[in-house]
Amino acid sequence: MDKLSALTLFVATAEHGNFSRAAEHVGKTPSALTKAVAQLEAELGTRLFERTTRRMALTEAGHIYLDGARQALMQLQLAGEGVEQLQYELRGSLRITAPPSYGPAFLARVCCRFMRDHPQVHLEVELSDTYEDLVDGGYDLALRDGPIDLPGVIAQPLRTNDLLLCASPAYLARKGSEVTMHNYLEHDWLIFRHPLLNRHFWWMQQGGERVRLAQPQPRLASDNYDFLLACLLDGQGLQFVPQWSAGPYLQRGELVEVMPEVWREPSAFGPWIHLLYLPHRRNTRKVKVFIEYLRGHWA
Numbered sequence: 001m002d003k004l005s006a007l008t009l010f011v012a013t014a015e016h017g018n019f020s021r022a023a024e025h026v027g028k029t030p031s032a033l034t035k036a037v038a039q040l041e042a043e044l045g046t047r048l049f050e051r052t053t054r055r056m057a058l059t060e061a062g063h064i065y066l067d068g069a070r071q072a073l074m075q076l077q078l079a080g081e082g083v084e085q086l087q088y089e090l091r092g093s094l095r096i097t098a099p100p101s102y103g104p105a106f107l108a109r110v111c112c113r114f115m116r117d118h119p120q121v122h123l124e125v126e127l128s129d130t131y132e133d134l135v136d137g138g139y140d141l142a143l144r145d146g147p148i149d150l151p152g153v154i155a156q157p158l159r160t161n162d163l164l165l166c167a168s169p170a171y172l173a174r175k176g177s178e179v180t181m182h183n184y185l186e187h188d189w190l191i192f193r194h195p196l197l198n199r200h201f202w203w204m205q206q207g208g209e210r211v212r213l214a215q216p217q218p219r220l221a222s223d224n225y226d227f228l229l230a231c232l233l234d235g236q237g238l239q240f241v242p243q244w245s246a247g248p249y250l251q252r253g254e255l256v257e258v259m260p261e262v263w264r265e266p267s268a269f270g271p272w273i274h275l276l277y278l279p280h281r282r283n284t285r286k287v288k289v290f291i292e293y294l295r296g297h298w299a
Contacts, residue, residue, distance in 0.1 A: 004076070007069045009036035010048065014058055014066050040065075078280060091120040094286050097134075098143040100127040101225040105245040106297055107143070114293050121286060134278050140287050142276040143294075145269040146196060154279055156291075157272040159298045162243045163264045166255045170235035179238065179258045181206065181213070188219035188237030190228045196268035203265040210265075240264060244273065244298075 048062035
């Protein structure tokens with residue numbers, strides 16, 4: 001067995017914790033993985049795993065060797081991508097992670113356009129509110145709002161994350177009253193719940209004055225943004241909506257901005273959506289081109 005294959009099987013074994021699960025993941029037999037690890041241990045003259053009848057775990061030498069093996073495989077992958085980039089047509093795979101709300105708001109349209117233009121690239125898009133580790137998840141690119149002070153990760157602002165207070169025309173017609181800073185508590189509210197967000201008050205700006213508003217009792221609260229947005233469009237109340245999500249509905253008249261003279265200060269999610277990627281992905285052509293598509297969408 002060649003050294004590259006042995007390293008690949010060793011890394012798979014270490015990541016999955018036993019030969020059977022790793023073999024299923026890489027499409028090999030458990031005996032092939034056992035043989036690969038035994039070959040490496042013979043070459044190194046030391047054990048990489050401690051094995052018992054119930055479990056296996058990396059030795060100290062195994063941990064050191066795993067770090068080196070991952071780096072070697074990553075460098076080979078980057079070298080292969082560099083050769084691919086000599087071709088005119090983009091090829092290979094591109095793994096992206098983003099919050100679920102980005103999918104219907106804009107990411108699906110960007111991905112579809114990208115796939116039409118680059119049919120040899122396979123996209124894998126994971127929509128999750130969890131802040132996935134780019135290394136462990138094998139992601140090429142992440143789109144996130146919120147905390148971005150992650151070690152070893154490059155963050156670039158993509159677009160602003162401004163919040164607009166919106167309602168449907170049907171809701172405003174039904175309530176029959178203008179929304180103001182004085183009567184906002186009398187209205188029905190749809191409020192997004194998240195561990196990072198304050199549940200008691202909002203900071204607002206009006207005419208250069210900073211005002212603290214008590215949060216109303218919500219008619220509907222949820223931790224799922226798209227669920228709340230559907231209820232907003234159905235006329236069930238008022239909701240703060242990011243401009244990147246509200247834009248198309250405002251243009252079509254399905255939503256109306258309320259109290260446009262009042263600006264809500266950025267929440268814990270921050271004033272920007274950011275692009276996150278690892279330093280060694282900085283010059284990967286697939287990543288650079290996809291970022292161009294994202295920026296082009298907002299242009």
